[in-house]
Amino acid sequence: MSDYILKLQGIKKSFPGVLALDGVDFDLCSGEVHALVGENGAGKSTLVKVITGVHQPDAGEIQFQGQSVKFVNPLMAQQHGIAAIYQEPTVFPDLSIAENIFMGHHTLQSLTRRIDWRQIYKEAGNLLRSLGVSLDPHTRVRGLSVAKQQMVEIAKALSVKARVLIMDEPTSALTMREVEDLFSIVRRLRDTGTAIIFISHRLEDTFQLADRVTVLRDGHYIGTRDVSQVTPDEVIQMMVGRTVDKMFPKEEVQQGEVILRVDGLSKERSFYDVSFELHRGEILGLAGLVGAGRTEVACAIFGVEPPDRGNIWLDGHQVHIHGPDEALELGIAYLPEDRQLYGLVLPMDITQNVTLPILSQFARLGWIDQAAEWRTAQEFAERLDVRAAGLWQKVSQLSGGNQQKVVLAKWLATRPPHSDS
Known part of the structure; x- marks a missing residue:
């Protein structure tokens, strides 16, 4: 690939006491999906903010279509055809799909200079159909799933004729079926010439969707590989600087006594008859699709939303947790899914x-x-x-x-x- 639409060379960006990017190189071709991967704190988000004009680099050069550019703000990046879709959709929930798509660039009537709502809803419908999405543009966004809100954001990017689309962790809150639908749309955009930067912690997404992958580690550029010429283990080694067997060595684990037992825990409209045991020194995974009730079970144990039925036993004693303060006194802590x-x-x-x-x-x-x-x-x-x-x-x-x-x-x-x- 040599048809570069975007090229970054020697990008450096520092914050007080932290060198976030240290001489990072990155390039993007029209009609490709280029994955950007790295551990937490590798510099992915900072690089995206440089590309979208949120941050200005301290050193280095950005080229767009072969011309050196400086994106001093997000508007300038958008005017060059760069759009971003984040993990949490940035939509106006009480506005319609069409209003969200054309927010900031409404079609105006030629004579009255008023918003041409008929044309806006017509164009919104055309954009959604071009993505293969069956949504009424009059629908309020609040009632849409995360996956459908992302479709609205993709349509918004197309409405401003985005040539570079950045997707930051777009699959983290989607079901497998929704991921498949999203990937189908991404491939369709790629085939029409859109250049896509795809960021994900799921390597299986990278290998299923991307053409190339660039790895960052501790703010440094480690390398770029064709996905067809590299294995997941090799990418992991580039990300962390050591082999997989050294990251996750097989260990003999002695299972301790039961410290937490949940028996028949139920919460109306959230989860039903959940039972499990947690042993000392054990990591217990609670799996399920989005909406299956995993978070609600954790919140019930921590006392945020106490269960309607069921029992919780701690160190062999039955406990009744009515709030987080009581959970803390019992030595239970909770890390929420939305840290911010x-x-x-x-x-x-x-x-x-x-x-x-x-x-x-x-x-x-x-x-x-x-x-x-x-x-x-x-x-x-x-x-x-x-x-x-x-x-x-x-x-x-x-x-x-x-x-x-x-x-x-x-x-x-x-x-x-x-x-x-």
Whole structure:
């Protein structure tokens, strides 16, 4: 492939105390799906924000269709035909599908300069049909599934004639059938010449969909490979710097005593008759499709939404958990699926987030012992290798992976003997 529509060379981007990108190269061809992979904190999100004009690089060059460009804001990137679709759809839930598709670039009547609603709904319908999607453009977005909201966002990208489409973790909340439908649309876009950057933690998605894959590690460019010429194990080795057998060595695990037993747990319209046992030193997976009730079961155990029926036994004793405060007292912690909405206070710094559940431990006559608070935050930030400019840095400025580490550090700081994650 040599028909590059987008090319980045030597991109560097730093934030206070953190070098997020260090000389990264990346290129994208028309009519290809190029996967961008790496561990949490590798620099994927920062690179996407550079491409979309959210961040400006400290060094390096961006070329679009062979011309050097500087995207000083997202609007400029959009005007060049670059659009992004994120893990969580960015839609206006109480507006119609058509209004969302043409938000910011409505069709106007030639004489009155008023919005031509008839034309907008007609064009929205045409865009949806071109994607093979059966949706009424008059429908409010609020009632749509995540998968269908993503289709609306793809249609919006096509409405501005996007030539580069960035898809950031688009399959994380989809069922297998919805993933297949999405991939079918992505292939159709690729075949019509759209260039697609595909970001996913699921390597099976990469190998099923992408033509090429670029690997980042700790802000460095590791390499680009044709998907047909590389194996998943080789990509993993590029991502982490070691072989799979060294990452996940076979270990003999001694199963401890039962510490948590759930018996017949039920919650109306959420889950029914859930029973399992968790042993000390065991990692127990709770699997199921989106909407199967996994999150609701965890919330019930943590007391966020207590169950209607069933029993919970902890260390052989039956317990009744009516709220998260009682769960914490019993030594149960909960890591939510949406860390930004439920797990963190984004405007606060790392120290404040880590110590928030145990703030009373640092209270002295109405004052906070900030030195003791800082030492506790430092202990757990170091244990989990939280990469930041300092403990004073706001968690909103951290990468997704480091934000997740802060959530985990917050609960570990409570020193729970039992953790529900």
